Amino acid sequence: MNWQSVKFDWNRARAFLVTAEEGSLSAAAKALGVSQPTLGRQVAALEEELSTALFERGGRGLELTQAGLDLLAYVRAMGEAASSLSLAATGRATSIEGEIAISASEITAAYILPPIIQRLRLQYPGVRVNLVASNEASDLRRRAADIAIRNFRPTEPDLIARKVGAFLATHYARPEILATLPSPLPENLYEGPFIGFLSNNAAYMGALAQRGxxxxxxxxxxxTDSHLVHWQMTRAGIGIGMMPVELGDAEPDVERVFEGKFFGGDVWLVSHRELRMNLRVRTVFDFLAAELSTYFSRSES
Incomplete structure (x- = not known):
């Protein structure tokens, strides 16, 4: 069948697309915010309109038929086009006023961005900032944020990125914690009360092992998975924690545990390519790039 010649309702096509991507009607209904019976009727109506089965319904759940696989490529392209249209429409705004969502890690959002946002508001009082503090990378294609600050360079072709600096972090602890450790501290510390992470502690341990x-x-x-709580635990004397050096060195209650053992990486400012057509987003992007470049250049000195 020539799918390009078929005319059908986009809501039905979207129901089919999300069901195919999620793998079940229940997961797709949750993703779209509709009831499962409603979604099932939309998919069934599309199958009836096309006079062909798009899913095989068996004990293992839903599986795409060959006709469903053929249709998926076309509907996925429609979804991407709809997303691009929405982004382009957003990009037509020309006023440096209104809301803008900025995503950053908890540490960046709590310690680095507030004075920068204050200066942004003084220069552009019409801008209202929604600051998303999360240690997970925001999905810029789905508009989880307009601008993101990340510690890795994005690989998606529809995102643009500008390197604004680099960071260094090391371990800190209160003096009473350090007093319990061997002196002089051995090159490879195999024990000590460390503060770790809930969901990715294995990766954290691997990174530590690479530094000996x-x-x-x-x-x-x-x-804890909260970097802010991790740092407060460190300050309270619970154990050894990690912090960027310019912030950790400024804390009078803690001291560096190691000398010469640093963790670091680049800092990138990221936005969707289409959103850079928006004067408000472009202006804030350039403002943040200049401010963050200044901040990280000072922290390196």
Whole structure:
């Protein structure tokens, strides 16, 4: 069948697309915010309109038929075109007023961005900032944010990125914690009360091991996925935690644990290519790029 010659309702096509991507009617209904029976009727109506089965319904759930696989490529292209149209329409705004969503890690959002946003508001009082503090990368294609600050360079072709600096982090602890460690501190510290992370502690341990700090699970006395809580635990004397050096060195209650053992990477400012056509987004993007470049150049000195 020539799918390009078929005319059908976009709501039905979107129901089919999300169901195919999610793998089940229940997951697709949750993603679209509709009831499962409603979604099922939309998919069934599309199958009836096309006079062909798009899914095989068996014990393992829904699986695409060959006709469904053929249709998926066309509908996916329609979805991408609809997303691009929405982004382009947003990009037509020319006023430096209105809301803008900025996504950043908890540490960046709490310690670095507030004075920068204050200066942004003084220069552009019509801009209202929604600051998304999350340690997970925001999906810019789905408009989770207009601008993101990330510690990795994006690979998606429809995103643009500008490197604004680099960061260095190291371990800190209160003096009473350091007093319990061997002196002089051995090159490879195999024990000590460390503060770790709940969901990615294995990756954290791997990164530590690459710097010669080889730990076991029992060496972690506390864990949290919040970097802000991680730092507050460090300041409270619960254990050894990590912080960017310009922030950790400024804290009078803690000291560096190691000398010469740093963790670091580049800092990137990211936005969707279409949103850069928006004067408000472009202006804030350039403002943040200049401010963050200044901040990280100072932290390196």
């Amino acid at each position: 700090i080889k730990l076991q699970d029992e060496h972690f006395v506390a864990r």
